[in-house]
Amino acid sequence: MLILTCPYCGVKAEETELSPGGEAHLKRVGPGGTAEEFEAYLFARKNIKGVHFERWRHAYGCGKWFLAARDTHTMQVYGTYKAQTAHATDEIVANARQARAEWVPDWPQGSEAVVG
Amino acid sequence: MSRTPPFRLPRGGRLIDRAFQLAFRFDGRHLRGVQGDTLASALLANGQMLMGRSFKYHRPRGPLASGAEEPNALFGLGQGGRFEPNQRASTTALVAGMVLRSQNCWPSLDADVGAINNWLSPLLPAGFYYKTFIHPRPFWKHLFEPVIRRSAGLGRAPVGPDPDRYEQAYAFAETVVVGGGIAGLTAARDAADKGGRVIVLEQDPVWGGRTPTDHDGGPAAIDALLADLRGRGNVTLRRNCMATGLYDHGYLLAREALADHDPNQGIPRQRLWRIRAGHVITATGALERPLSFACNDVPGVMLASAVRDFISGYGVAPGRRIVAVTNNDDAYRTALTAQAAGLEVVAVIDARPQARGDLPQAARAANIPVMTGKAVAKVKGGTHVEGVAICDQAGDGRVTGSLDCDVVAMSGGWSPVVHLYSHCGGRLTWDEPEAMFRPDPSRPPLGADGKPMVTVLGAANGDLRCAGDLERSEAPTMPVWVMPQDAPYKLRAKMWLDFQNDVKVSDVELAAREGYASVEHAKRYTTLGMATDQGKNSNINGLAVLSKALNQPLEATGTTTFRPPYTPLTLGTIAAEARGEAFQPLRKTPMHDWHASHGASFEPVGHWRRPYSYPRAGEDRHGAVNREILAVRNGVGTLDASTLGKIVVKGPDAGRFLDMMYTNMMSTLPVGKCRYGLMCNENGFLMDDGVVARLSTDTWLCHTTTGGADRIHGHMEDWLQCEWWDWQVYTANLTEQYAQIAVAGPRARELLQRLPGTIDLSQDALPFMQWAEGALAGIPARIYRISFSGELSYEIAVPAGRGLELWERLHAEGRDLDITPYGTEAMHVMRAEKGFIMIGDETDGTVIPQDLGLHWAISKKKPDYIGKRAQARSFMKDGSRWQLVGLESLDGRVLPDGAYAVEPGVNANGQRKTQGRVTSSYHSPTLDRPIAMGLVRHGPARMGQVLEFPLPSGEVMKARIVDPVFYDKEGTRLNG
């Protein structure tokens, strides 16, 4: 049973205090989107064995949604970070690369880009 | 006066206290044991070697082991609801007055009819059931299955609820040590030195593991360690506590026995510890392996360590004349222990060509005959060992001699207990010199930080000769998987691997010949290791036999998967407090007790309990529903609507936000007004509905369905936090802050106006779909003119703490109006009479608002809302979707809820094609006829057409498509 540290309140919460929210960093496609874009938004998930970014809500705690970088195979947690973040932080990327040298982020590097 | 039982030794027994005698019953016989006995030791002391029957062949069986791995000596214990099958005699402490029942035998343990299977054993090889009972297929249901069912299953299931109490508890420690032997206690001391909390778990009631039994200085060494640990503030020592499973991120489950089989203490019987460990040290020791020689399952053939334990731990002689057979030095300890206890050690038969270690030499010095290079060709005896035939290990079993004996103490070497280490991904490596799988230090299970989560120490790590400073030199083990090495089929078919499930060497070889090359397949085909002992005895021996049959090294075969729990857990510990009244958190409204005292028949709605109806004397639930509906339609009724979700949404961007949440426009709702809103998910499907009230320029109150409150609040927060976090909106779930009472019926206004208050309830001042706030009967209240019944209706929200006061006041004031409390079913029927949809009835997660004719509640002006894009998908706009209609049964009977309307033809699966289904169906007391709603293809365009609904009975009901609004189409009743 997983433990994830909520980045909003600092509590080391166990899985029963959290509710899962699926893959992170999906970009919403609204009425203007093409059928292909909308399908990708609604249904296409990476289902990765390895470094995975996912949404969790600290449901029995502060109520905030946060993001976790976790290895779906080894269960290693590379870090948790706030939901208002475009990508995992450089520190999390470094943690993941240390464990899985072959893994590379699928977003442009050099921009930690904390929005909001 | 009690006599000493015949096999209790005059001296010795580290674990027992002879001063306290305990009477117990075994299959009707009255026997005696002493404090500290296990069931096995107590029975052996009484000369009762026969303790069970094997599962498949019903062969007579005695105890094999002295610990958690015992496969044979299993009993049903307890009475009635406390009855529990398959309790291991070796680990169950004897309690005064216990009643033991042997299992898997009929009519008795000594004269078991099922033992005929034993004579049939040549006909019952591995896979017998799979091969035999396939054809002819019709025979399966009526002939094979009933017969197999009667003979299947080990032990009986208990009858009735378990009256014992169970509990769980959470614990946290930087280090958890599993195993209270010398390796574990030493590791605990070292961990405690480094700081941090240390928890030590020991499955047995006593500390020390094998060390006190096997080493002269053992007890003193253990006592010294315990004294040290007990003096430390950061160490918790917990015995009788079995670590059953290790899960991700250091989550460890352990079962502590508090009052096992001793229900009179009034405390929980067992406690499940849910431990979060920073690091886990497993010092779980090793299990001795049986040797595979012919008839190695005859009662009296035991593991050498068990023989030793019974003698030195319990002062019990398993027999008088002992033969030890071994491939390693450790079994010599048993020979020496037995001889020191005054028993005759006939010989040690050692498969190794030589035995020159300290222990064999000590045995020779004690005049114990040692025969090297020898093997047991066959055990003699039926229900009890009578002797052994001897042969050369390097041969095919030609008998070279025989020895009389009543106990065979066998040792096939030791296997580290790697279960906890393996549960969470730890990998093993094959240690050829010691013939065992041991933890691979390069592939341990990893924790949340990616670092090794488990350290394995001592015998569990393969360090079989470690005992702290008490080490003694031992010669290497010689792998012996079959005894003798070239044993012919006749012998191999009598060599048991899995004693509980009756899997023999020949069965595993057969599985290999038939192509079950994968160890996981061979396990399931033969049932090797699938019994309650989960292969603790049989695993490695079985793998070795399979590997040999497949002509591959053991490491290539690998092991089956180690899964929790290590030993079976009672369901009671898993349920713990969650039973009876506390099975789930029952949510009660502030008026709950009033409902209960007025005869409410409750129904669950989520975790809430809501009154379904209030049957009076002589009335059933449905009679009450009809009465309640007519009371509302003709007078006035009250509904406890407190469970409806109430979410306040406030901020400069709240209107914009709600325009995204709902399909219709909420930002334009004037202050003081209410609007019915629909909420969809991104798939476009309707997920919730409710009335939204605008409280002020920047504040809205959103009502949700009863089941939707938490979910919709979470949904709102999700979008606010994760998508539009720059929008200034705050929400709060105020569901529990308010009691809400619907006062409905033509006389609702009249009733409310009798109460003193500051709110003008007239039609002009408070028209339909508006709200007002002020005081009512001296209680601060917000009153909404909304209606789910179609009648003149007010929903009154007051602080929850004053809900009952208002409810009672209404009932007092309305007595002459025949005010009637109504329940959820009356509410459902009345809304159906009005053609109002219900989330969960008309919707099922695949229905869009357009299907329900709710176009009027979908904004055409808004550029976006959650679900808008999805509703533009081609198949959502396709006219062939099933759409809402009313249904009128032709024969005056109520249509079954959920019935399908069929159409001609069959689909690709050969099933009747369908064109619609019933979503709500009731008898309407208002109209005195059945009403129903349904979703039908092209429904609204097919008014007047008749559909066919086949029933499970084969009968077909017919119904006409009609308008879904059955009552008061003009809506005039809303205004009273």
Next chain:
Amino acid sequence: MAEALADIARVTGLGMVTIRADLDHAGDAIAEAAGLAIPGQTRIVTDGSRSLGWMSPDELLLILPAAELADAIAALTDALASEHALVVDVSDARAVFDVTGPHADDVIAKLMPVDLDDLPPDGLRRSRAAQTAAALWRIPGGFRLIGFRSTADYLRLILENAAIPGSGLAPR
């Protein structure tokens, strides 16, 4: 018969106010209106009569005698009039229990997945008690636990079950 592990007592007469605001920006105004300092993350401050607990990065819970509720709401609403903020009365939405006695820790440890060694004297922990949401903080002699009003009977039942005599968690 031995005694229960702890006393379980329902507490009534409390007012509670949920305050949602940008605490960095509006903290001073809230502190002044509430009469208490703004608590740190996952902490609760108290003056013996009133308490102010940190519930989330933008949410506080003010707990005070019911008689002071209306004035406090008015003061907070007034103080935050120029802010984007939400001040709501949640007094009736809660059930409050005090769990006190020498073994109060054991009762909590049976129900909540919370490391009590990690809970500072002024810590406030939101979690669950068995199957329902609950928040916990220390009071003299034990703990105060708040949950939802509708689950009051359930909370009392599981707390009393966990406190049955003789069921302490000390190793035996």
